[in-house]
Amino acid sequence: MTLTQTAMDVLTQNDRGGFTIPTKGLYPYQWNWDSAFVALGIATYDMDRAWQEVTSLIEGQWPDGMIPSIIFRSDDPDYFPGPARWGETPGPIPSTGISQPPVLATVVRKLSEIDTQQDMLRLMRVFDALYRWHAWWHDMRTVDGIVATVHPWETGRDNCPEWNIGLEAMQSAPDLAPYTRMDNKHVDAGFRPSQEQYDKYLTIVQFGQSVDWDQRRLTDEGPFLMADPNLHFVLLRADQDLRAMAISLKKPQSVIDQIETWIAKGHAATNTIWNVQLGAFTSRDMHSGIFSNGFSNCSALCFYADSGTEDQRGKTLQHMARVARQVDYMLPSWDPEAPDFEAKRYWCGPLWPQMNYMTAIGLSEQGHAAEAAQLQDDLCRAIEKSGFWECFDPITGEGCVGAQFSWTAAIWLSWQHENKLKGAA
Ligand code: DGY
Numbered sequence: 001m002t003l004t005q006t007a008m009d010v011l012t013q014n015d016r017g018g019f020t021i022p023t024k025g026l027y028p029y030q031w032n033w034d035s036a037f038v039a040l041g042i043a044t045y046d047m048d049r050a051w052q053e054v055t056s057l058i059e060g061q062w063p064d065g066m067i068p069s070i071i072f073r074s075d076d077p078d079y080f081p082g083p084a085r086w087g088e089t090p091g092p093i094p095s096t097g098i099s100q101p102p103v104l105a106t107v108v109r110k111l112s113e114i115d116t117q118q119d120m121l122r123l124m125r126v127f128d129a130l131y132r133w134h135a136w137w138h139d140m141r142t143v144d145g146i147v148a149t150v151h152p153w154e155t156g157r158d159n160c161p162e163w164n165i166g167l168e169a170m171q172s173a174p175d176l177a178p179y180t181r182m183d184n185k186h187v188d189a190g191f192r193p194s195q196e197q198y199d200k201y202l203t204i205v206q207f208g209q210s211v212d213w214d215q216r217r218l219t220d221e222g223p224f225l226m227a228d229p230n231l232h233f234v235l236l237r238a239d240q241d242l243r244a245m246a247i248s249l250k251k252p253q254s255v256i257d258q259i260e261t262w263i264a265k266g267h268a269a270t271n272t273i274w275n276v277q278l279g280a281f282t283s284r285d286m287h288s289g290i291f292s293n294g295f296s297n298c299s300a301l302c303f304y305a306d307s308g309t310e311d312q313r314g315k316t317l318q319h320m321a322r323v324a325r326q327v328d329y330m331l332p333s334w335d336p337e338a339p340d341f342e343a344k345r346y347w348c349g350p351l352w353p354q355m356n357y358m359t360a361i362g363l364s365e366q367g368h369a370a371e372a373a374q375l376q377d378d379l380c381r382a383i384e385k386s387g388f389w390e391c392f393d394p395i396t397g398e399g400c401v402g403a404q405f406s407w408t409a410a411i412w413l414s415w416q417h418e419n420k421l422k423g424a425a
Helices: 003-013 032-042 047-058 104-114 120-140 161-168 195-210 215-221 229-248 253-273 310-324 353-365 369-386 406-424
Strands: 146-149
Touching: 003 032, 003 406, 032 047, 032 104, 032 353, 032 406, 047 104, 047 120, 104 120, 104 229, 120 215, 120 229, 120 253, 146 229, 146 253, 195 215, 229 253, 229 353, 310 369, 353 369, 353 406, 369 406
Parallel strands: none
Antiparallel strands: none
């Protein structure tokens, strides 16, 4: 069987009827940015089902506009923290009380461009939901001019050492309700976050519940608040894609002006996460102002957002060249020269498919074809060697954490499809 056929099988096996789970066992629900990447893959063979992936995600949107990080359509005892731990949430379907990187508008724009038979009404409805979600980010999470995050899970990069500053500055709640982790029952504990980190993650959840998931209070009064290059650049890129869709849908000028304001604000905020000492974009604690101190796999997303100065972009490329000398498979999630780099532990080192995908798009759009090709080739080599894993050891190419993983299959399909189209042109 070809890898392309296997990739389609992975997506079919993870289909739960209108939405797709990331992988069985470890992640049994619908995750936000996972579904966005999944839609791209499904679009290569079933456009209606790809749109359904998007609309099913939007079904979970809260009255305040947030699209949550996980939608709990059932209560699976094999996952923790499930709906009971997040408590009463205001959305139409039980969910987490935080969001995830807003890659969806960028994906929807792409779907709308490749779907020549598209149903305009469906696109308009999706647009309105996306617009409300982006407004939510700007209204509920802006701090000192930049959209920041209240929880490492919201960044999608759970245990990246970038969050240590914010986590170390907070205390675990002394009255933290007891719990049993389930993640380590599905996969090797060496792949996953530490126990101390889990206590802090759940302390933030407990705080969110204590303010009835009032999102502005969670931002202003919560125990953790950091700016994140992933969230910042993904949102800035998605705002630009939202603007393009607003123009093509002939939305009122007031809507276009609002999006323009977000984009201008985003570009102005890019400097907030420029770590001068390191010469790289890094996360930053918004309580203390302290920067994290390593080059990660979202530092180079400045190209994807078309943001940052020539000097900042040049220094970013120099870091990439340095990192490439340390690993066999670009792009590791944490600096291989940092003391806390761990090649197999989740966001402390492994290569992540969706990050290679977005970074490669940015590099290619900004004229860095060789670097973009390396990110694509290295991920494809890792998949050919090991299969469709959640992430990969950047030194050996071995698969880590979840197997038969949806976004890895989807990105493979999307690239194969694009390469075929380029070949045919
Ligand atoms: C998990 O359960 O590990 C997730 O990353 C939380 O979103």
